[in-house]
Each structure stands twice: as C-alpha cells, then as structure tokens.
Amino acid sequence: MQNSQEVSSQPLAADKVAIIPCAGMDKALGSVARACAFRVVEKLRPDKAVLICIPPLVAGVKPYSEILKRYPSIPIDGCAERCATKIAVKNGARIKGRILIPESVQKHNLKPKSASDIGPDGEKLAEKLAEEIATQIDRLLGK
Amino acid sequence: MTLATGKVGIICCSGEDLSEGTISRVATCLVLEKLRPDQTVTLCLPLFLAGGEDERAFARVFPTIAVDGCSKKCAEAGTKKFSGKPVATILVSEVMKKYPHLKIKSREKLEPQEMELATKVAEEIAKKVDEILCKTAKK
Numbered sequence: 001m002q003n004s005q006e007v008s009s010q011p012l013a014a015d016k017v018a019i020i021p022c023a024g025m026d027k028a029l030g031s032v033a034r035a036c037a038f039r040v041v042e043k044l045r046p047d048k049a050v051l052i053c054i055p056p057l058v059a060g061v062k063p064y065s066e067i068l069k070r071y072p073s074i075p076i077d078g079c080a081e082r083c084a085t086k087i088a089v090k091n092g093a094r095i096k097g098r099i100l101i102p103e104s105v106q107k108h109n110l111k112p113k114s115a116s117d118i119g120p121d122g123e124k125l126a127e128k129l130a131e132e133i134a135t136q137i138d139r140l141l142g143k
Numbered sequence: 144m145t146l147a148t149g150k151v152g153i154i155c156c157s158g159e160d161l162s163e164g165t166i167s168r169v170a171t172c173l174v175l176e177k178l179r180p181d182q183t184v185t186l187c188l189p190l191f192l193a194g195g196e197d198e199r200a201f202a203r204v205f206p207t208i209a210v211d212g213c214s215k216k217c218a219e220a221g222t223k224k225f226s227g228k229p230v231a232t233i234l235v236s237e238v239m240k241k242y243p244h245l246k247i248k249s250r251e252k253l254e255p256q257e258m259e260l261a262t263k264v265a266e267e268i269a270k271k272v273d274e275i276l277c278k279t280a281k282k
Contacts, residue, residue, distance in 0.1 A: 023157045025171065025185045034159060034168075038251040053160040055217030058192040059224075062160075062215075083193035116172035 014071045017045075017137045018093065020052040021076040022084040028112035029078035029101040032126050035118060036099075037076055039130035045137050054087055065091045072096035072140050074133055097136040104129055149279075151179075151272045152201050154186040154229070155210035156218040162250040162257070163212030163235040169253060170235070170264035171210055178269040182276060192221050202226035206275045208233060208268060231271045238264050 021037035024030030041051045050067055057064040073093040075084035077100050085098060104125060105111060112122030155171040158164030175183055186207065191198040201207070202222050209219040209229040219232045238260075239245065245260040247253075253261060 021159060022189045023159060023168070024189050025155060025157060025168070025187045027187075030157075030187070030189075031168075034157070034165075035251065037159060042251070051159050053158045053164070054189050054192065055156050055158050055221060056160065056215055059215065059217045059220045061217065061220075081190055081193065081195065083187075083189035083195075086193045087189065114172075114176070116169060116176055 015141065016048055016050050016071045017096075017140055018050050018052050018067055018071045018073040018088075019076065019133065020054065020057075020068075020073055020084045020088050020093070022078045023054065024078045024081075024083065025115065027078055028115050028118055028122060029105070031115050031118050032101055032112050032122050032129070033076040033078045033084070033099075035122070035126035036129040036133065039126060040133045040137070044130055044134040048137050048141060049133075052088075054084065057091055058087060068093040074098065074136055076129070076133070077101065096140055097133075099129055099133060101125075101129070104132075149182070149276065150184050150205060151182060151230075151275050152186045152205055152207040153183050153210060153268065153272075154188055154191065154202070154207055154218050154222055156212045156216075157188060158212050158217060159250065161212050162247040163239070165212075165250045165253065166235045166247060166257065166261050166264055167210045167212045167218075167233075169258070169261040170268060173261060173265035174268045174272070178265055179272050182272055186222075188218055188221060191225065199226050202229075206230040206279065208271055208275070210264070210268060211235065230275055233264065233267055233271065235264055238267055 021033035074097040110121040110125040113119030157168035
C-alpha cells in the first residue's frame with residue numbers, strides 16, 4: 001500500500017478515475033470527504049472523475065464494481081478505519097492514490113465544525129483536498 | 144460508538160448518487176444533534192459494511208432504523224445482510240411524496256427548501272424513535 005496522498009507516477013491506460021469517498025457518519029471528516037468528492041466530480045474534473053457510492057457498491061445494486069475494475073481509484077477516508085479503501089480493495093479496485101483526511105486536517109490546520117455543518121474551515125479543507133485530488137487525477141491520466 | 148441501553152441506532156444511506164442521500168444524512172444529523180440526542184446513536188454505514196464489529200453488534204442487539212434515500216434501500220439491505228432486519232425503514236423518496244412543493248436540486252449544499260424537507264424527514268425519524276422506545280419500555 002502506498003503512503004496516503006501519494007500517487008503512482010505511471011500514467012494508466014484509462015480516461016477516468018474512480019473517486020470513493022467514505023461519507024462516514026458520526027464524524028465531521030466524513031462530511032468533508034463527501035464535500036470534496038462532489039467538488040471534484042461536479043466542478044473540477046467532471047469529465048475525468050466517476051463518483052462511487054459505497055452503499056450500492058456493497059449492496060451490489062449498481063455495476064460499481066465493474067467501474068472499479070476498469071478505472072484507477074482514489075479512496076477518500078475520513079478516519080483511521082479507512083473503510084473506503086478497505087471496501088474498494090475488496091471490490092477489486094486498483095488504488096492509485098489516497099486521501100486520509102485526518103492527516104490533511106493536521107497538514108492544513110483546518111478543523112471542520114460538525115457532521116451536519118462543516119463550517120468555513122471544513123469548506124476550505126474540502127476545497128484544498130479537491131484540488132489535490134484533481135492534481136492526482138491529471139497525473140494518473142498523464143495530462 | 145458506545146453500546147448503551149435505551150437507545151435506537153440510526154443507519155443512513157448518505158449515498159452520494161442522489162440528492163436524497165444528502166437529505167437522509169442531514170436528517171439523521173438533525174435527529175442525533177437536535178431532536179433526540181439522548182435516545183439515538185448513529186451507525187456509520189461504511190464502517191458497518193467494511194466489517195465494523197461494534198456497529199454490527201449494536202444492530203444485532205438494539206433496535207435500528209434505516210434511513211434510505213431511494214428504493215434501492217442500501218442501508219436496509221446492508222443492515223439485514225450483516226446484523227438483522229432494521230425495526231423500521233424511513234424512505235426519503237416516500238416522505239418527499241407528502242410534500243410535493245418541496246423540491247431538491249443539490250446533493251452538496253442544501254437550500255432552505257431542501258433543509259425544510261430534511262427537517263420533515265428528521266421529524267419522521269424522531270417519531271419512529273419514540274414509538275420504538277415506547278414499545279421497548281412496555282415489554
């Protein structure tokens with residue numbers, strides 16, 4: 001397993017990257033995971049990123065595992081349990097980058113407020129992480 | 144998560160696929176933080192699905208409400224698969240039918256109209272929590 005926030009320098013023969021946010025409850029960082037994933041897939045790299053929703057992936061109600069096998073993946077984990085990474089690996093994902101939000105909180109010194117309202121610091125953190133993920137996507141796709 | 148008696152577990156889909164997933168997440172937060180903070184705990188669905196034994200044990204022993212955004216009912220299905228059938232399921236898409244004037248557009252940030260809908264869903268969850276605890280107390 002690579003260190004968090006690092007990506008392989010090898011470009012892959014793929015035109016998209018799968019983004020897997022943990023969206024964990026109970027903690028504000030799960031909400032940050034969601035917020036930064038939405039920024040990537042809706043604003044920063046809408047044509048290059050595919051959002052993977054964990055509940056239907058595990059329930060098998062959508063063909064997300066096919067997407068995971070096809071595209072390189074970047075899980076976004078909200079806590080040390082690293083559920084997004086574990087579930088992605090279990091479903092055949094090729095992990096090529098990772099975000100562990102507790103590390104990013106320390107790195108950027110931005111502390112989100114709560115799960116229901118991440119507050120201005122949480123918004124800034126989501127923005128910074130979204131930019132980091134967009135950079136990882138560009139590197140992975142060789143752009 | 145701490146195991147405790149007299150509590151109801153709430154497990155929400157929080158799915159990123161649809162705006163309804165955001166409503167389910169916000170409604171669950173409203174119940175936990177404002178409406179029934181002392182009677183409810185949340186079960187983190189990703190942790191539950193990834194193998195979190197505390198979460199699974201809670202749902203095996205204590206009553207649990209699944210809050211699902213859509214008819215795929217991933218939270219209900221996951222709970223059933225790993226712990227047992229939830230006591231109740233609140234379906235956001237069904238609650239929405241009662242309030243056709245409340246439209247949802249965004250899955251990222253909720254506008255006042257969407258917050259109103261999340262509040263309505265939260266009230267339904269809180270009502271269900273009261274019913275469950277009332278039944279449990281009678282036993």
